[in-house]
Amino acid sequence: MQFTRRNLLKTTAAASVAIAAPHLWLPSEAHAATLKKGEPIKVGLLFSLTGALAVPEEDSTLVLQYAFDEINKNGGVNGVPVEPVIVDAKSDFNVYSEKTKELILREKVIALFGCYTSASRKAILPTVMQRDHLLYYPTCYEGAECTQNTICTGPLANQHSQDLIPFMVEKFGKKVFFVGSNYVWPKESNKNAKVWLEKAGGELLGEEYIPLGSSEFGPVLGKIRDAKPDFIFSTVVGASDIAFHKQFKQEGFKVDSMPIASLTTGEIETRAMGADFGAGHFLSAPYFQTLDNPTNQKFVEGFLKSKYGKNGTTHYNMEETYLSAYVFKAGLEKAAAAVGVENVTPRSIRDNSGGIRIEDAVSPEGLIWIDENNFNTWLKPKIGQCQADGTFKIVKAADKQVAPDPYSIYPDAGTCTKDGLKGPDGKVRKNVI
Structure with missing residues (x-):
């Protein structure tokens, strides 16, 4: 070892x-x-x-x-x-x-x-x-x-954030704020994301981590309000992820002008928080429930x-x-x-x-x-946008399998x-x- x-x-x-x-x-x-x-x-x-x-x-x-x-x-x-x-x-x-x-x-x-x-x-x-x-x-x-x-x-990371970061920069703008749970995966994932962000010509305005399981995002959202990013890149997980999306909307943030791009917020989390809180946000993943194939x-x-x-x-x-x-x-x-x-x-x-x-x-x-x-x-790799019913519309998909x-x-x-x-x-x- x-x-x-x-x-x-x-x-x-x-x-x-x-x-x-x-x-x-x-x-x-x-x-x-x-x-x-x-x-x-x-x-x-x-x-x-x-x-x-x-x-x-x-x-x-x-x-x-x-x-x-x-x-x-x-x-x-x-x-x-x-x-x-x-x-x-x-x-x-x-x-x-x-x-x-x-x-x-x-x-x-x-x-x-x-x-x-x-x-x-x-x-x-x-x-x-x-x-x-x-x-x-x-x-x-x-x-x-x-x-x-x-x-x-x-x-x-090269099979999701490598696609997600430049996609968001192109669609919404170059300024981004990182928010993650405080442990190894979010921090290492954000190291990768910074590389993709630099290559896409983006700018990192801030980077905050909250304790795993925490549900208090008031201070982080305050910093995001002051920074005015074009989008948020989230590596928040579990119950904290649900709390983050809820408080994002409750604090008056608008998904059309500052969406959250996530590596974790899928159909389960959206169902748990309510589709109203997930609608409009983005997820990078290889699978979505809406995939149209017989299997x-x-x-x-x-x-x-x-x-x-x-x-x-x-x-x-x-x-x-x-x-x-x-x-x-x-x-x-x-x-x-x-x-x-x-x-x-x-x-x-x-x-x-x-x-x-x-x-x-x-x-x-x-x-x-x-x-x-x-x-x-x-x-x-695929990118989906959450819809009003909690399902995801696939907005980008790789043509072939990507090597890990x-x-x-x-x-x-x-x-x-x-x-x-x-x-x-x-x-x-x-x-x-």
Whole structure:
């Protein structure tokens, strides 16, 4: 593991949890996850069902249950059903870390699906890497990371803000104000956005961060009022995102003269806040519920009619999470063919997942595939504008899949390969976070 100042605090916090619960650190190799004949394939679902992150993460849990039900009804994985083990991380980074140990060591899951924020992902990665396990991280993130134990199905910065920033500058003007939640993903995402903004000839008027879960935006909106930007670029997440959009309108700001361009505010958040508060604003994502293709129509109708569709909408993060279940299925089948079912481990699934394609017939957003080197996803970026009914009209879409580039603004760092980060000197460092 490569330690940096930005992850030292989180790693220390994770270690303190291990000290508080030493029974979870079982050293024997007997606790490695393997598949057993005649038993279901256990996977861990590690999302927040309560707290400030429950708005997007509850739906991730629901859509994964729907996906695995769908897979099981169609014969499971090589004829074996998948059994999700569901835990509530409670929007608490220490709980994420503790539950990761329980899922790996006590429940002996073969893979983990979880986390919405980069802070929670970084809280659990030391355990995932120590046990040489496997995490499917199913949402957008900032990049600048190269591990050998993750598969990511959401977009990187070069697959959303790289398009969104110049689009907004062209449509609304060069002056922008950044607002984000106070943790690693918004800050790193804004580093990327600044690069795209400079290339587009834009001007950054201000940059503010609020505590994760906070609902008080009065001071920030006051600074925005004084600065008079042409648009706001938002990396605010969870319940805070809902509060931000509500207070934006309640304070008298006009969406037609100063819209919010977001990487997170989709159909779920808009439904939670009310369409009146979302209408007119913009989102960059690879998926929108309004995508017009037979696979998406089947997905939307099937999910919303199922017992898991209680929240009444689909969403980019849900669809990326749904895809992760099918990436897992394909990776497990490929690993079993390569090493034999009895020898499948979390690492062998990961190592056999490069190049996996989820075709149009399965993927609601259309064909995607896993990069053979960095294990992120090739996908088509899109930009949508929220309508009066809470759905999004797609106003721009890429013509073809865009390669994931985790080090797009750090070219001197090297290249992420399947074996680690290969620097300009040719040396390879493993598990760089």
